[in-house]
Amino acid sequence: MLKMKFCGAAGEVTGSKHIIEFENIKIMLDCGLFQGRRSEAREKNLKFPFKYEDINAVIISHAHIDHTGALPILAKQGYSGPIYCNSITRELSEIMLRDSARLQETDAEFFNKIHEEEKIEPLYGQEDALKAISLFRDRDLPFEISNKIKVSFLNAGHVLGSSQILLEMDGVKVLYSGDLGREKQLLLNPPDFMSRPDYLILETTYGDREHPEISDAQEVLAAIIDTAFKRKSKIIIPGFSLERTQEIIYIIDKLKSAGKIPALPIYVDSPMSCEITKIFNERIFSDNFSNEFRTYADKDKDPFGYEYIRYISEKKDSQKLNETRGPMIIISASGMCEGGRILHHLRNSIENENDILLLVGFQAQNTLGRKLKDGEREVKIFGLKHEVYMEIKTLDFFSAHAGKSDLLAYVKKVNPKKGIFLVHGEESQRAGFAQTLKNEGFSDIFLPSYAQEYELKD
Ligand SMILES: [Zn+2]
Incomplete structure (x- = not known):
């Protein structure tokens, strides 16, 4: 039995955390920070809809904070398992997590200085970021999490080091797009793809919009x-x-x-x-x-x-x-x-x-x-x-995310066999893209909500 649970970036853009469970092994794809309205984001950042003890491994697609920024919270709670990613993403994540911790601390300090009644604690500090950083494991080549679970990274063309994550679990293939870059861009090569996984978890940041050239x-x-x-x-x-x-x-x-x-x-x-x-x-x-x-x-x-x-x-x-x-x-x-x-x-x-x-x-x-x-x-x-x-x-030119037609071309090339889960998009963007996919003849399209879990026959 294969299970998926979406613990962030479900109907919104930030807080990416997707848990894949296969034969009692739970793998978390990304562990991002929620950003946005302070009190609401804070609440969601501090209360995970899962237990950290249950997670066997974390795999990170790229170094953006909305994909890595909750790792120090996970480490602070007690998580001590591996955090896998490629070596560029590890180098960049180290810098970004230390900076994120510093930001959490200085912002809380500044906020508390000007607010007499309301005091806030930083979400995490340097120590927690360093704890998370110590759990990182570089993987530039395909690797195994167990004898039945193989992991490989494909170029996502979104930011330097960004990857799509392919999980092969006793023959069942799940491809997670991470954040996908554009076909034409300034610095990077466009995303790679793989054909015919069983399931695709796809970002939809610009699912219903095109970018100017x-x-x-x-x-x-x-x-x-x-x-x-x-x-x-x-x-x-x-x-x-x-x-x-x-x-x-x-x-x-x-x-x-x-x-x-x-x-x-x-x-x-x-x-x-x-x-x-x-x-x-x-x-x-x-x-x-x-x-x-x-x-x-x-x-x-x-x-x-x-x-x-x-x-x-x-x-x-x-x-x-x-x-x-x-x-x-x-x-x-x-x-x-x-x-x-x-x-x-x-x-x-x-x-x-x-x-x-x-x-x-x-x-x-x-x-x-x-x-x-x-x-x-x-x-x-x-x-x-x-x-x-x-x-x-x-200036809208600079998006690092695939626009609507790039996303559609990507889905046509990947053409998953059993289902597409749309994540990492505000509701209007992903609903718009779901409709586009239906119009193109795709079925089994899922729009998970926060903390929603799916049991899938593998
Ligand atoms: Zn990103």
Whole structure:
């Protein structure tokens, strides 16, 4: 008997945790953090709908926090089993989990400083992150969890190191897409696929939407930079430290090399982005990267190091930016404005109509980034109200997720035999994609809800 239980990213985007049970062995695919409305996310992050003692192994698809960020909670509860992933994902996850713990701690500290009555505890701290990190096991080749369970990774083309996970359990094949990248993208090769697994667990972040062509991004970005230069604006970009930041820098590097933008300083104000960009540089000729990028990197030698870029690690240098006048570009984290130094830059610029907030990544429901994207006129930063005067711009080009037609092409190639479970999408996106699949003649499509369990005949 094969069982699946969906303990996150079921009808929403964050908190990915899918438990596959085969002959009493429970394997958790991803262990992500819920993000969004603070109290609701906190509640779900602290109460797992399963017992940590029952989990035999965890396998991680990629290093994003909504796929790894609950590992320190699992370790804090007492989980001491293995956490498998490939070596790039392990390296990146270590950086991101340490950073996540630091964010949890500093945000709680800051919140408690300005709130007299309401005090919060960080979800976890450095010690818990280190405990989780000690459980990681690199696996770059297929491996076995038991003599009947084989695991392999396929390129997912979503971020550096991202994988799809294939479980083969006594002949029954379950393919978990993790987060899937696009067919055409800036840095990476498109996703691989395997045909005819029994079941497919598929992400649907953009199940009902297409992205604009990535090749058009350069021109639009050049125009925004030009305006900012003339107006002496600060452009504040909440950049996901993993991939989006490097993509933006790579485009700016290309624009500058081609003489299409004026010279203005760029500050990458995030210690984590600095560390991650170092890994990108170390892995620059890895076969995760597309030929086009590798050719550029070979010619340019330093595709993430354009001469006006400063990578800022020290807090005091970050604070200095508050007093420094534009024009400039500040790329800072977190990508959905939920924590980190971006909040200080926003607090500093949000009431200044000359400054520009440039949203270049997915903004989940109820996050500060989403509220700003949706045009809310008043928002809270560190619990204090601010009116929004800065200009808000959104660039949709950069998604690291497959759009609707990429997803459909993928499902047609994979063509699972017995069923498709749709996860990691807000309700409208996955319902839309379920309908698309039905129209294309696919059946046995499941839309699991939070903590829902399925018993499947293998
Ligand atoms: Zn992801």
